[in-house]
Amino acid sequence: MIKEYKTIKEIASPLMVVEHVEGVTFDELAEIELQNGERRRCKVLEVEGDRAVVQLFENAQGINLAESKVRFLGHPLELGVSEDMLGRVFNGMGEPIDGGPEILAEEHKDINGLPMNPAARAYPAEFIQTGVSAIDGLNTLVRGQKLPIFSGSGLPHAPLAAQIARQARVLGDNETFAVVFAAVGITFEESEYFINDFRRTGAIDRTVVFSNLANDPAVERISTPRMALTAAEYLAFEKDMQVLVIITDITNYAEALREVSAAKKEVPGRRGYPGYLYTDLATMYERAGRRQGKKGSITMIPILTMPEDDKTHPIPDLTGYITEGQIILSRDLFRKGLVPPIDVLPSLSRLKDKGIGVGKTREDHAGTMNQLFAAYSRGKDAKELMTILGEAALSDDDKIFARFADDFEKIYVSQGNNTNRSIEETLNIGWQLLSMLPRTELKRIKPEMIEKYMPKA
Numbered sequence: 377m378i379k380e381y382k383t384i385k386e387i388a389s390p391l392m393v394v395e396h397v398e399g400v401t402f403d404e405l406a407e408i409e410l411q412n413g414e415r416r417r418c419k420v421l422e423v424e425g426d427r428a429v430v431q432l433f434e435n436a437q438g439i440n441l442a443e444s445k446v447r448f449l450g451h452p453l454e455l456g457v458s459e460d461m462l463g464r465v466f467n468g469m470g471e472p473i474d475g476g477p478e479i480l481a482e483e484h485k486d487i488n489g490l491p492m493n494p495a496a497r498a499y500p501a502e503f504i505q506t507g508v509s510a511i512d513g514l515n516t517l518v519r520g521q522k523l524p525i526f527s528g529s530g531l532p533h534a535p536l537a538a539q540i541a542r543q544a545r546v547l548g549d550n551e552t553f554a555v556v557f558a559a560v561g562i563t564f565e566e567s568e569y570f571i572n573d574f575r576r577t578g579a580i581d582r583t584v585v586f587s588n589l590a591n592d593p594a595v596e597r598i599s600t601p602r603m604a605l606t607a608a609e610y611l612a613f614e615k616d617m618q619v620l621v622i623i624t625d626i627t628n629y630a631e632a633l634r635e636v637s638a639a640k641k642e643v644p645g646r647r648g649y650p651g652y653l654y655t656d657l658a659t660m661y662e663r664a665g666r667r668q669g670k671k672g673s674i675t676m677i678p679i680l681t682m683p684e685d686d687k688t689h690p691i692p693d694l695t696g697y698i699t700e701g702q703i704i705l706s707r708d709l710f711r712k713g714l715v716p717p718i719d720v721l722p723s724l725s726r727l728k729d730k731g732i733g734v735g736k737t738r739e740d741h742a743g744t745m746n747q748l749f750a751a752y753s754r755g756k757d758a759k760e761l762m763t764i765l766g767e768a769a770l771s772d773d774d775k776i777f778a779r780f781a782d783d784f785e786k787i788y789v790s791q792g793n794n795t796n797r798s799i800e801e802t803l804n805i806g807w808q809l810l811s812m813l814p815r816t817e818l819k820r821i822k823p824e825m826i827e828k829y830m831p832k833a
Contacts, residue, residue, distance in 0.1 A: 381446045389436040390595050391639050392418065394446050397428045403452045403488060406430055409445045410438060419453055431636065433469065433595050452488055455603050456481025457610040461584045462554060465571055468588030468600035487602040489609055491662030498666040503731040504675060507543035507796035510718040510789050513806055514745055515703060517675065518731035519546065519618060520666035522699040524678045526692050528685040531705045535793040536716045537624050537679055538570055542579040543796045544620050552617045555583040558604035561590050561597050561628025597632035605663045612672030619672065621664065624679035630691045646690045654694045661698045701725040714790040721753060737799045740829050743821035744806045750820055751813060755781025773814065780812050807831060
């Protein structure tokens with residue numbers, strides 16, 4: 377039986393204190409009914425004796441302490457899931473906002489799912505093709521991996537996110553691929569960009585979109601990624617789909633967490649973020665992966681903008697600890713006009729070696745990847761030397777490597793946001809670039825691979 381309480385003690389938006397409650401539990405969903413009959417949702421943040429601290433999902437405007445009623449619903453925030461979610465757009469609370477009908481849910485799932493048990497995990501080992509050469513060729517994404525994109529304010533991470541969502545696929549005949557896209561705290565224009573792009577290209581048919589806007593309540597931002605992950609778990613582990621979850625922007629999520637923490641008067645940690653930021657992010661990130669005995673998988677690409685391009689800021693710093701690598705966007709490459717401006721040298725996919733090679737990509741992948749890294753690094757060093765000493769001070773080989781670095785950026789990295797390259801095309805472009813170098817410098821590739829794949833002059 378649902379009890380009603382008219383014992384609201386105080387409100388400090390977005391928090392509300394209700395006294396003399398019984399049987400209320402942490403994370404329980406509640407609703408407040410105003411004098412005019414309007415209802416607003418909230419959830420329990422803290423219970424101490426007969427006092428409950430409740431967090432409002434909407435603003436506190438118009439709430440009369442004496443006349444408003446609070447009902448505790450006896451269950452946490454849930455999402456109704458069904459395969460009909462594919463092709464639909466929801467707000468941050470899981471309500472349809474695309475003008476379509478309500479979802480006929482097969483079941484309702486608690487959005488606060490548990491991180492995957494390490495003992496139940498299957499090791500990530502299959503390749504996911506994003507169509508982006510700088511990722512597929514050099515920092516390969518593997519099924520079940522968590523590979524964040526570290527961006528900066530004003531850098532084009534939104535077009536890159538849309539491109540990956542549009543182009544990503546798994547190689548294999550019997551695989552069903554789906555994308556769950558969560559936009560957290562973004563502007564209306566950005567949200568419309570993503571939705572219109574998915575509709576224009578037809579990618580919406582295999583995509584579930586959750587959109588939380590910058591003018592929506594901060595509290596809703598904390599629920600949006602969990603809504604997306606709950607939908608992904610259903611599609612992956614109950615419907616056997618290979619699911620890619622893209623969340624943008626994790627920085628907005630962490631800011632909302634800090635705002636709520638400050639309202640609760642908690643002791644702040646580094647840069648004012650709550651001390652449990654690491655734990656909170658881990659409870660989200662660790663829901664991705666592959667489970668033993670299940671055909672489906674969840675691969676995650678969280679996108680975050682680094683404040684002041686600072687990789688040591690708490691959000692990218694902690695994200696780097698929990699995830700398996702990072703893709704870094706470079707402001708210098710962006711100024712040069714490269715699209716996407718992925719800086720491949722500091723970028724890293726810790727699982728790339730598990731998803732490449734015979735039967736996954738191609739036998740020459742590992743060798744060409746290592747050789748391209750080495751040659752590009754040497755070319756960048758040669759260009760720095762040229763800036764200081766002039767081109768005349770370089771050896772003939774160094775001049776070749778400097779030209780290689782320029783061509784590598786223009787041809788391999790800068791492919792635009794509408795070019796979808798297969799892994800074979802990416803590897804062949806790599807070989808064309810390596811053909812610029814003297815054979816004696818190709819020390820990281822087996823001679824038989826050079827004979828088989830090097831373009832003939």
